[in-house]
Amino acid sequence: MERWEEALAQAGYRVTVPRRVVAAVLSEADTPCSAQVVFELGKIRYAGLGLVTVYRTLALYESLGLISRVHVHDGCHGYLATTPGHRHALICTRCGRSVEFLGQGDLDLLIARLEKRTGYRVQEHLLQLFGLCSGCRGTDE
């Protein structure tokens, strides 16, 4: 809850009620949220919130590196708070609950081989894992 305000201020942006609300929603969610969902959860905290502002704020936070847009199986995509450092998401396909994990050098070998073979130079990667959390696998096993 502090990170967000600091990042805004340091980048010269104003700290406003809607921006605080969006930050609160995202930092408490453990599942990627669409803009619509952020809007609905946000209105609970601040009834005056506007959908347009949610879109703007999501774009802003993404540009500041505070959240990342992740691929979602059905819909188009969702937003997830990024804890500092290089991280990836493991998402439960049933309940949507997701955990992040550090991805430091996780793919270095793969990438090195690939660059040699293809002539490409790899700059970024997107890695998302999908599966079932222990809760959703039921009580069996």
Add this chain to the structure above:
Amino acid sequence: MERWEEALAQAGYRVTVPRRVVAAVLSEADTPCSAQVVFELGKIRYAGLGLVTVYRTLALYESLGLISRVHVHDGCHGYLATTPGHRHALICTRCGRSVEFLGQGDLDLLIARLEKRTGYRVQEHLLQLFGLCSGCRGTDE
């Protein structure tokens, strides 16, 4: 061009002109295509093609595992023909040209560690690499 028709027939679907056109477009593209793009390229081959049919056909091919929906940085997502086996894409962020590569056991270690730590059971993963192809890096280096 044969794979597609066989897969349709074997699953009990009819082989139609629009379906052949969409297959042709996708199997010749070396870049993820949005529905709109498939539609435009498809109309060159068959003027009567309808956009709605493109959407339906993309969904059908995805359900048959012939194409996969990949995350695209700006837009929402694009469709890419999947060659049999487990593959990932390396996409040039400048020209969009992409190469596929086999991803057999590439993440096994990572996944094993992660399952132990989180209690999740990983079923699928999405891995996409982004960078510059040799052409787009210019003549230097």
Add this chain to the structure above:
DNA sequence: CCCATATTGAAAACTACTATCAAAAACAAC
């Protein structure tokens, strides 16, 4: 060749997202 059925495309409906603009809020200077 014919027929039952799957499939198609136009139009309309619906949803996601973006541009516009006057009113309101933030913050720095006093």
Add this chain to the structure above:
DNA sequence: GTTGTTTTTGATAGTAGTTTTCAATATGGG
């Protein structure tokens, strides 16, 4: 605290992407 400049906001309207509906058409088996 008051003031004033500038950023930010939210309602409305507009655009783009996707789905539903339905009568007309094409397919593949008999």
